[in-house]
Every structure is written in C-alpha cells, then in structure tokens.
Amino acid sequence: MAGVVGTAHSCANPNTNVWNSRGIWISYIIVVLLLHFIILCIPVLTVEWCWTITNIVHSILMYLLMHSVKGTPFHTTDQGSSRFLTGWEQMDGEEQFTEARKFFLSASIVLYLLASFYTKYEYEHFQWNTAALLLSVLPKLPQFHRVRVFGINEY
Amino acid sequence: MERFFTLEVLKTIPYYHLCIELVLIYCIYWLYFSRPLRNQRRPELTPAEKQKLIDEWQPDPLVPVVEESRDRIVEHLPGSKIIVDRDECLDFGTFNFLALRKDDAVIGAGMKGIRDYGVGSCGPRGFYGTFDAHIYLEEEIANFLGVDEAILYSYGFSTIASAIPAYAKRGDLLFIDEQSNFAIQQGAKASRSKIHWYRHNDMEHLKELLDAQAECEAKNPRKAKVTRKIIIAEGICQNTGTIAQLKTMIDFKYKYKVRVFLDESNSFGVLGETGKGLTEHLNVDILDVDLISAETERAIPSIGGFCAGSAYVVDHQRLAGLGYCFSASLPPYLARAASTALKIIQNEPTRLCRLRANAKFFHKQLQIAVEHSHVFDLTGDDISPIKHLLLTHPNNNENLKAIQSFIQSAQSQGIALVSGEKLEQDRTCKNTSIRLTVSAAFSEDELSSCVSVLSGLIKKLSVSKSAI
Structure with missing residues (x-):
C-alpha cells in the first residue's frame, strides 16, 4: 500500500507487525546488552549501579518509544484508525496475549529480576528498580489497553 | 564476584523483595x-x-428484477439541440454550459490526441500513466487559476470524493452543506470523520455549529489541537443552483481556525469575469480557499476533475489521494481536449458573457412562468446556469410519476428536460425537482420558446390541481 514504505506488502499499518519481524527479538536483546556494557564502561559506577541504570534507561526508552509516541510514521489507508493509539497498542492489530506482547512484557520483568539479583537486593536499588519496572510494565498490561490514566497522553 | 556464582546472595533476600519476585x-x-x-x-x-x-x-435473485426502463436514447452530440428518441429537442439536460461539447477545436484536439497517444493511459499516474498532456493540463489549470499547483483525477466524481478523505481522518470534523452533491457525501463518509450538516446555505446555522464546537474546544484544548476542522461547500450547488456564501466562510475560517474546501464543479468556467469560478465572482483571494476542486465534465467538456491550491496542500494528494494513486490516469487525449477547452475559455470571454446573460434572462422568464402557479418553485440564483423547478406540494407517492409525465410532455413539444433524480443512498434524495441547465448555445428566442412551453404545461397542471 503506502508508497513510502518501500516494499510491497498487504499490511495497512507496518506498526502492527514490526515486532514480529525476523530477528527483532534477538536484536532487542542485543541492544539491551549493549546498553548495559556501555554503562559498565563508565569508570565511576559500581556494578550494582550499572544494573540499576540499565533497568531505568531501558524503562524510560520503552515508555517513550512504545507508550508515549502515537500514530504511525507511514501513509496508511486506514483513515487514521491508529492516530490515537500508541505503538504498543497497535502491536498485532490490538490483539492481546500475542507472542510479541508476551516476549516484551516478560523481557522487562526478567531485566528487573536480573537487576535485583545483581544489586544484591539492596533497599535503595530496590526502590529505583521497582519504579522503573512499573513504568515499563503497567502500560503494557492488557487492562491498560486504550486506557489513559489521569488523561496522561490522551490526545 | 564469587558470591554471585554460588548464589549466596539469595539467602540475603528481604521478604518483601521475595514476595514481589514471586508475584512477578x-x-x-x-x-x-x-x-x-x-x-x-x-x-x-x-x-x-x-x-x-x-x-x-432470503437469497437475492440471481438476476435482479429490473424495472421497466425509462431510458431515453440520445443520438448525437448535444449542441443547443439534441435528438432524443428521434425527436429534435432543445437540450436543457446536458451540462454543456459553454457549448463546447460540439466544438470542432475541442473534438479535433481529442482526435489528434488519440493519434498521438492511443486511447488509454495504461496505468495510474505513479506507474507509467503520466503523459505530457497531463502535466501540461495541470500547469495550465494552475496558471489559469493563479495557484501553485493542480492535480488531475481521472473521473469527476472521484475528485472531491478522494480529496476529502486524503485530509480528513478519524476524529476530525467536517462542516458540510446539507444539499451537497453525492460525491461530497461519499467523500465525507469515506473519511470516517465526524460530520456536522448545516442547513443549506444557512450561515447562521453554520455559525451556531462552529460556536458550539468552539465551546467544546475551550473545555478541552488538548483535543482541539489535534482535530482538523473543514468547511466543505459547493460553488454552485448542484441540487439547488444556489451560490455559496464564500465570503462569510472565509471570515469563519480565520475566526474559528477552520479550513475551507470548495467544490467548483458547476462554477468553474461559469462564474467570474474570466471564468475562474466563485472566488473571482465574489472577489475573494483564491489563496484563502484551502482547496478548490472541480470536475472537468461540465464547462470543460472532457472527463475527469482536478484539485488546485498551494503546492503544500495539493502535493499531499499525490500519495494520499486514493483516486489519484490507484486508478488509471485520465486518457491523455481527454487531457488534450480539456487543455484546448481551457484555452477557448481564456480566448473567448464572450461565451461566458452569453452564458451569464442567458442564465439571467432564463431565470427571469421562468420566475414569471412559475409565479402563483402553486405547482413549482424556482430555486437558485439568477446567474447560476443550473435551475431547479421544485414541486411546491410534494406528495411522496406521486412525485416521480408527476415529474416523469411533465418531462414526457415537454419532450413531445421539443424541450428535453431531466428530473433531479437521485440514488436512494443520497441523503438529499427526494426526487421532487426538474433540473434545467442553461447553455451559452441558446439564443433568447430558444429560451423564450422553452419558457412558453413550460408555462403552458405548468398552467395545465395548476388548473387540473385547482379542479381537484
């Protein structure tokens, strides 16, 4: 459909299936690991803080890219049906509990578990990590589909 | 580091943390x-x-039941006269405003075009369907109107019907005249936007709707920021022949921050000193109108249509106008014919004067014929070449029959008319009018003879009505 995408496919909105494309999950894991290694390279930080910062940066990026940006960058022929939906909500045509959704939701949780483990369950890190966890997990839950709490990001 | 690998650290987990992890x-x-x-x-x-x-x-029948055909057979190109069912009639049915349908120069250009290009374009504009004839015609229209750019469509109906959904999407607002033609209605429907219909040419009502909208927006400015609002009107309304009050709309445009789309299908090549349409007629800056669309099937005797406006606005349609992207482009010979017709409009302003004079003269005469008849009302402005005779007392079961018999008897007296018949899906569908189209080809005598036939028929009707 839209000429700008460059390839011929029958999908009206490429945002719906980008998270199922070949190699995207492994790329995602590699990017998160890379992020972690880059943070590890900063000399003043201890290993614990590196994990916590990885988790926080991951959550913030997730939130910005998947839960705050709306619509699509493509010329779609759907008359703007995705105009008011975030990237996460458009995933798999709004279907819930799909493979991609399960993967990305559990990835956030696993990252939290790892961060907790490597920070030796210290209370200060616990606070930061849990806040980051909520930021990336809550908006992904099916219960929050198309829900705009306190009108945040409503239009 | 050793502690990590012996999982010694797990023994130090505080209980709240353990709970959370288990839950996760x-x-x-x-x-x-x-x-x-x-x-x-x-x-x-x-x-x-x-x-x-x-x-x-209940299954539909394989072959639908067809009502007895009321089709009339037309035998040759319409000039001022037309042969319908073998009767020679004065042609008040065809949209032939400038009498260019039988023009030798236009037909010649089309014939030469067929020899140069063949008959079809073999593809949409984006896929091998663009010919020099299209580019020239787009340029000529843009230069003629004094705008940046024009875009050609291959079918008149799909022009505005594609242009509207290219800009208006879900969540947007359209303010549309109640009596708008079917193409506008379909475009608005396809856009999935919210539609506010305002009463025909009633600027007070439009203002009320805009005020109500402004009130809503004051309550929710964040929503207002992402809502596009567009007023859509016809230059000369096809269903009534009334001229739109563009000046007021332009005032509203700046007051309420809305956009204005104008369908000039019936006013392009008709209104204004040089035929540029309603903007010229009312002395409105053409750049104040966001998008002008027109069919080239009326004053210009070709097929297709165009949208014109600023390059920024028009270019959007080259990827988002579905009728432009996904249908084969206008056959190039038709573009040639349209170019020639446009040149004739520019070179022979007398045609426009004649059309205007004819429209005014005919309006006056018709008004006299219709007055106090209690059968028909005349709608439309005097300068509009489209007139409608509207039944004064519509009677749902009899409308179509009455109008058909009126048209039939007019035809037997040498006047070819058409009813303002519409599809059932058309929201303006009432089928209570007779449409008369004035052409520059008519002489005053011909117009008078038409009026005398009509007034005779109307008198007969009003006598039979009063007898009942």
Whole structure:
C-alpha cells in the first residue's frame, strides 16, 4: 500500500507487525546488552549501579518509544484508525496475549529480576528498580489497553 | 564476584523483595498460558439463534428484477439541440454550459490526441500513466487559476470524493452543506470523520455549529489541537443552483481556525469575469480557499476533475489521494481536449458573457412562468446556469410519476428536460425537482420558446390541481 514504505506488502499499518519481524527479538536483546556494557564502561559506577541504570534507561526508552509516541510514521489507508493509539497498542492489530506482547512484557520483568539479583537486593536499588519496572510494565498490561490514566497522553 | 556464582546472595533476600519476585514470576507464568485475545469478541450464538438467522435469510435473485426502463436514447452530440428518441429537442439536460461539447477545436484536439497517444493511459499516474498532456493540463489549470499547483483525477466524481478523505481522518470534523452533491457525501463518509450538516446555505446555522464546537474546544484544548476542522461547500450547488456564501466562510475560517474546501464543479468556467469560478465572482483571494476542486465534465467538456491550491496542500494528494494513486490516469487525449477547452475559455470571454446573460434572462422568464402557479418553485440564483423547478406540494407517492409525465410532455413539444433524480443512498434524495441547465448555445428566442412551453404545461397542471 503506502508508497513510502518501500516494499510491497498487504499490511495497512507496518506498526502492527514490526515486532514480529525476523530477528527483532534477538536484536532487542542485543541492544539491551549493549546498553548495559556501555554503562559498565563508565569508570565511576559500581556494578550494582550499572544494573540499576540499565533497568531505568531501558524503562524510560520503552515508555517513550512504545507508550508515549502515537500514530504511525507511514501513509496508511486506514483513515487514521491508529492516530490515537500508541505503538504498543497497535502491536498485532490490538490483539492481546500475542507472542510479541508476551516476549516484551516478560523481557522487562526478567531485566528487573536480573537487576535485583545483581544489586544484591539492596533497599535503595530496590526502590529505583521497582519504579522503573512499573513504568515499563503497567502500560503494557492488557487492562491498560486504550486506557489513559489521569488523561496522561490522551490526545 | 564469587558470591554471585554460588548464589549466596539469595539467602540475603528481604521478604518483601521475595514476595514481589514471586508475584512477578507468577505473572510470567500467567502470561505464557494466556491465550491470544481479541478486544471485540463476537458474541457466541446459541443454536436456536443460529437457526433463526438461517431461517430469516432470503437469497437475492440471481438476476435482479429490473424495472421497466425509462431510458431515453440520445443520438448525437448535444449542441443547443439534441435528438432524443428521434425527436429534435432543445437540450436543457446536458451540462454543456459553454457549448463546447460540439466544438470542432475541442473534438479535433481529442482526435489528434488519440493519434498521438492511443486511447488509454495504461496505468495510474505513479506507474507509467503520466503523459505530457497531463502535466501540461495541470500547469495550465494552475496558471489559469493563479495557484501553485493542480492535480488531475481521472473521473469527476472521484475528485472531491478522494480529496476529502486524503485530509480528513478519524476524529476530525467536517462542516458540510446539507444539499451537497453525492460525491461530497461519499467523500465525507469515506473519511470516517465526524460530520456536522448545516442547513443549506444557512450561515447562521453554520455559525451556531462552529460556536458550539468552539465551546467544546475551550473545555478541552488538548483535543482541539489535534482535530482538523473543514468547511466543505459547493460553488454552485448542484441540487439547488444556489451560490455559496464564500465570503462569510472565509471570515469563519480565520475566526474559528477552520479550513475551507470548495467544490467548483458547476462554477468553474461559469462564474467570474474570466471564468475562474466563485472566488473571482465574489472577489475573494483564491489563496484563502484551502482547496478548490472541480470536475472537468461540465464547462470543460472532457472527463475527469482536478484539485488546485498551494503546492503544500495539493502535493499531499499525490500519495494520499486514493483516486489519484490507484486508478488509471485520465486518457491523455481527454487531457488534450480539456487543455484546448481551457484555452477557448481564456480566448473567448464572450461565451461566458452569453452564458451569464442567458442564465439571467432564463431565470427571469421562468420566475414569471412559475409565479402563483402553486405547482413549482424556482430555486437558485439568477446567474447560476443550473435551475431547479421544485414541486411546491410534494406528495411522496406521486412525485416521480408527476415529474416523469411533465418531462414526457415537454419532450413531445421539443424541450428535453431531466428530473433531479437521485440514488436512494443520497441523503438529499427526494426526487421532487426538474433540473434545467442553461447553455451559452441558446439564443433568447430558444429560451423564450422553452419558457412558453413550460408555462403552458405548468398552467395545465395548476388548473387540473385547482379542479381537484
């Protein structure tokens, strides 16, 4: 459909299936690991803080890219049906509990578990990590589909 | 580092942390055993309900029942006269405003075009369907109107019907005249936007709607920021022949921050000193109108249509106008014919004067004929070449019959008319009018003879009515 995408496919909105494309999950894991290694390279930080910062940066990026940006960058022929939906909500045509959704939701949780483990369950890190966890997990839950709490990001 | 690998650290987990982790692990478990779920699930039907639906189903006949045809057979190109069912009639049915349909120069250009290009373009504009004739015509229209750019469509109906959904999407607002033509209605429907219909040419009502909208927006400015608002009107309304009050709309445009789209299908090549349309007629800056669209099937005797405006606005349609992207482009010879017709409009302003004079003269005469008849009302402005004779007392069951018999008897007296008949899906569908189209080809005598025939028929009708 839209000429700008460059390839011929029958999908009206490429945002719906980008998270199922070949190699995207492994790329995602590699990017998160890379992020972690880059943070590890900063000399003043201890290993614990590196994990916590990885988790926080991951959550913030997730939130910005998947839960705050709306619509699509493509010329779609759907008359703007995705105009008011975030990237996460458009995933798999709004279907819930799909493979991609399960993967990305559990990835956030696993990252939290790892961060907790490597920070030796210290209370200060616990606070930061849990806040980051909520930021990336809550908006992904099916219960929050198309829900705009306190009108945040409503239009 | 050794502690990590012996998992010694696990013994130091505080209990709250352990709880959270267990909950999270349970979450992953729950997630993996949940089944994919569609948001709107179809309700499950019970067997009884299924059976009921099956019983209720009536198959359509393979061949639909066709009503007895009322089609009339036209035998040659319309000038001022036309041969309908072998009767020679004065042609008040065809949109032939400038009498260019039988023009030798236009036909010649088309014939030469066929020899140069063949008959079809073999593809949409984006895929091998662009010919020099298209580019020249687009340029000529843009230069003629004094705008940046024009874009050609291959069918008149799909021009505005594609242009509207290219800009208006879900969540947007359209303010549309109630009597707008079917193409506008379909475009508005396809856009999925919210539509506010304002009463025909009633600027007070439009103002009320805009005021109400402004009130809503004051309550929710964040929503207002992402809502596009567009007023859509016809230059000369096809269903009534009334001229739009563009000046007021332009005032509203700046007051309420809305956009204005104008369908000039019936006013392009008709209104204004040089035929540029309603903007010239009312002395409105053409750049104040966001988008002008027109069919080239009326004053210009070709096929297709165009949209014109600023390059920024028009270019959007080259990827987003569905009728432009996905249908084969206008046959190039038709573009040639349209170019020639446009040149004639520019070179022979007398045609426009004649059309205007004819329209005014005919309006005056018709008004006298219709006055106090209690059968028909005349609608439309005097300068508009489209007139409608509207039944004064419409009677749902009899409308069509009455109008058909009127047209039939007019035809036997040498006047070819058409009813303002519409599709059932058309929201303006009432089928209570007779449409008369004035052409520059008519002489005053011909117009007078038409009026005398009509007034005779009207008198007969009003006498028979009063007798009842």
